[in-house]
Amino acid sequence: MxxxxxxxxxxxxxxxxxxxxxxxxxxxxxxxxxxxxxxxxxxxxxxxxxxxxxxxxxxxxxxxxxxxxxxxxxxxxxxxxxxxxxxxxxxxxxxxxxxxxxxxxxxxxxxxxxxxxxxxxxxxxxxxxxxxxxxxxxxxxxxxxxxxxxxxxxxxxxxxxxxxxxxxxxxxxxxxEKAKEITVEQIQRAIKKGIKLNLRDMLHIPGSFAGVSGIAYTGRKIKKWRDKLGIQKAGSYLAQIVRMQEEIGTGGGGFRFLYGAFLQEANQYFHKDELLDISKQFTQAGDQWRNAAVQASGIYKGRITSQADFDVMGDYLIKISEMEKKAFQELSKVKLDA
The missing domain is CATH 3.90.70.10 (Cysteine proteinases)
Known part of the structure; x- marks a missing residue:
């Protein structure tokens, strides 16, 4: 069967x-x-x-x-x-x-x-x-x-x-269950609702651990790991991040590329050129996530292990946090109407 x-x-x-x-x-x-x-x-x-x-x-x-x-x-x-x-x-x-x-x-x-x-x-x-x-x-x-x-x-x-x-x-x-006929208006409402939830999750969760604030939080922590944990354990922590980012789905760069593609498809329903501009920003953030993964792999494989190398890794995430914050803030200002 x-x-x-x-x-x-x-x-x-x-x-x-x-x-x-x-x-x-x-x-x-x-x-x-x-x-x-x-x-x-x-x-x-x-x-x-x-x-x-x-x-x-x-x-x-x-x-x-x-x-x-x-x-x-x-x-x-x-x-x-x-x-x-x-x-x-x-x-x-x-x-x-x-x-x-x-x-x-x-x-x-x-x-x-x-x-x-x-x-x-x-x-x-x-x-x-x-x-x-x-x-x-x-x-x-x-x-x-x-x-x-x-x-x-x-x-x-x-x-x-x-x-x-x-x-x-x-x-x-x-x-x-079997879908009923779905109208263009329903699709538009679904897209707007999805964007609204992502704006909440990435910009407005209180504290420093989640959303764009959480990315910068991790970046600051990474800069301290070499002295606090030692090179071997700090390297294993970075390997864990890369595993979560690149091997369990497409967590880092891949998700940003997907979100950029989503905004491009959303533009087909709303015809807002701003969505295409913001899409490019998420693609650029995805590139930075991939660069960060390369830097992290160099550390946990023992090729680069100085404090300066950990600082570069931390700075990647702090920069990514700033890029994604800007992209989501601009997205929040787009008036999504047909």
Whole structure:
């Protein structure tokens, strides 16, 4: 049994799952950048009193599941989301979805995904994929960060659906109901709502840990890590940032490129040249995030380890904070009307 489901590769797992599931439900205009922007996916937070895998607790994205939830809600599409207490119950529910012709999104852990290269497997429980068929004991998988579809047997799929630890997925599955006709006015409202939420998250969260303020906060911290932690541990902290930025989705540069693409697509609905100008600013910020990742990799690989090198790394993030603050402030002034 294999459902008629279109697998399209994406830059980020939840964006891709959102796009592919909504497209299957009849939302023909949806693209990955629109899903990301309507879902207000751009975010940054550095939690100073938490550690993840022994490194700083930093996130470049909203809470897992919110991109799908916000995008569907903004387009007035009802979603079904379920969690389970047992593997048997979760597998039965998934099988019932497939029997009813409904592909299902699943939140899974990365560490035991057998089709991932070993160097990309680590303890991260907020990866997303779609199950859209079953042949004997093998489930047919659309993982949007992979070029081609693949399979997992029931043991392998249950194992990643019930991965333990932080953000444990608990067998979670989700899917949208069939979409009704969506008007241009609805799309415009959804875009405006997505931008409004991102302005809030990046400019107006109190304190110094989140949004553009959080990026500068991390930059200032990095400048102190060499003396405070020692070169080896400071390097491992930077490796953690790069992993969160470039390997768990497209957190740093890639998300900025996506947001720039979202503003370009938003311009097609509002015809505001300011959106194109601001889009370029996010692309430039994305370039700086990629430059920062190169600098960080030089440090944690031991090629550059002086205090000046840590200062350069910190300054990259402080500059990025200023660039993104300016871009979002300009975005807040754009009057979005048709």
């Amino acid at each position: 294999k459902l008629n489901f279109e697998h399209v590769q994406a830059a980020h797992c939840e964006n891709g799952v959102t796009r592919n599931l909504l497209k299957h439900a009849g939302v023909n205009f949806i693209t990955e950048p629109l899903a990301f922007g309507i879902g207000s996916g751009l975010f940054y937070i550095h939690l100073p009193f938490m550690k993840v895998n022994g490194g700083p607790a930093i996130s470049f994205r909203t809470q897992p599941g919110l991109i799908f939830k916000r995008t569907a809600k903004s387009l007035d599409i009802k979603i079904i989301r379920k969690k389970f207490s047992s593997e048997e119950e979760a597998q039965k529910a998934l099988d019932e979805c497939l029997q009813q012709g409904q592909p299902a999104g699943c939140q899974v852990g990365v560490y035991y995904l057998t089709y991932f290269p070993k160097e990309y497997r680590f303890h991260f429980n907020a990866h997303n994929l779609v199950v859209f068929g079953k042949e004997d004991d093998n489930y047919i998988i659309s993982d949007p960060i992979m070029e081609y579809t693949t399979t997992l047997n029931s043991y392998e799929l249950n194992r990643v659906r019930f991965a333990k630890g932080f953000l444990a997925p608990k067998g979670q599955l989700y899917y949208p």
